[in-house]
Amino acid sequence: MERLWTENLRDIEPYVPGEQSGEQDIIKLNANENPYPPSPKAQEAIRNFDTQALRFYPNANATSLKQAIADYYHVGIKNVFLGNGSDDVIAVAFQALFNSDLPIVFPDLTYSFYPVWCALFNIPYKNYPVGDDFRINAEDYREKNGGVIIPNPNAPTSLGEGRAFVEKLMDYNRDSVVIIDEAYVDFGGESSVELTKKYENLLVTGTFSKSRSLAGLRIGFAIGSEKLISVLEAVKNSYNSYTVDAVSIEAGRASILDDAYFKQTCNKIIRTRERVTAQMRELGFTVLDSQTNFIFATRDGMSMKDMFEYLKTKKIYIRYFSVPRIDNYVRITIGTDREMDVFLENVREYVK
Ligand SMILES: *Cc1c(COP(=O)(O)O)cnc(C)c1O
Numbered sequence: 001m002e003r004l005w006t007e008n009l010r011d012i013e014p015y016v017p018g019e020q021s022g023e024q025d026i027i028k029l030n031a032n033e034n035p036y037p038p039s040p041k042a043q044e045a046i047r048n049f050d051t052q053a054l055r056f057y058p059n060a061n062a063t064s065l066k067q068a069i070a071d072y073y074h075v076g077i078k079n080v081f082l083g084n085g086s087d088d089v090i091a092v093a094f095q096a097l098f099n100s101d102l103p104i105v106f107p108d109l110t111y112s113f114y115p116v117w118c119a120l121f122n123i124p125y126k127n128y129p130v131g132d133d134f135r136i137n138a139e140d141y142r143e144k145n146g147g148v149i150i151p152n153p154n155a156p157t158s159l160g161e162g163r164a165f166v167e168k169l170m171d172y173n174r175d176s177v178v179i180i181d182e183a184y185v186d187f188g189g190e191s192s193v194e195l196t197k198k199y200e201n202l203l204v205t206g207t208f209s210k211s212r213s214l215a216g217l218r219i220g221f222a223i224g225s226e227k228l229i230s231v232l233e234a235v236k237n238s239y240n241s242y243t244v245d246a247v248s249i250e251a252g253r254a255s256i257l258d259d260a261y262f263k264q265t266c267n268k269i270i271r272t273r274e275r276v277t278a279q280m281r282e283l284g285f286t287v288l289d290s291q292t293n294f295i296f297a298t299r300d301g302m303s304m305k306d307m308f309e310y311l312k313t314k315k316i317y318i319r320y321f322s323v324p325r326i327d328n329y330v331r332i333t334i335g336t337d338r339e340m341d342v343f344l345e346n347v348r349e350y351v352k
Pocket of ligand 1: 085086088111151155181206209218220
């Protein structure tokens, strides 16, 4: 018989990230990681890091990194919150900002971590289905709610919405906190950071994991009004004051300061994305107009699950979701030009 204490254990369905294979020669297009190395300046900051200093706690406020981010986005240091990846930032935001009895709302097709946090923190939620074109309808978000979270551009659809959409959302939600998750904005999306000066209830989150090639360091941030940021800080400081480690503070700062390299790698990925999109369409695929570092694609009369499995046997990893409405789509992270040529060659072979 099970002992009674087992009844008191948390039973929860966790988020499942893209596979991390230990294999060396695979082409990894399944976790939206950046195929290019981090800024040489960030690499140098890590090489020059004084390891003796690791015996001290990091600066609890990560002030130097915060200031660099504040300067970059033309906001004050009190408008910036930092965390251990944007997953950490968003988890803190859910706990700090979503305390209504009303459900928080987000699209049905979106980042699959949101419902997991709702379960973990006992936050009720409601989904509004995206349209048949996978677009989010701002009008759905007029209904009274306990908060709103939307990735812009959205994942896994890759579609972005413009400023008018966010303005509408803010207009309809004067009594709710609205979070815009901008994990992919640097690949051609329209940022809402500027709007945080106009709307005190708007929080914009960002990450160094995708456009800055630093997924392994775990740096995420949020930008918003001093009111929202101070609440995030209070919650963070109630369970772990040292979320950003000393190495990440230095390397993250160096990355922000190296804007030329950042723009160059983002543009390279955008160019490769446009080329791959065109070639996939030539092969008969439907590919959504991506504003991210991945594409979302399907092909009439062909099983995307089978193609996903086939590519795996060729050591090419892409992402397949067994989720209603998108269970015949695949999500493909944009790699280097060489990686994408091998990918396209194998897809061409499979289509034949
Ligand atoms: C990748 C991703 C994140 C989290 O990234 P971190 O590595 O935790 O910074 C957040 N939201 C979306 C939509 C993402 O795709």
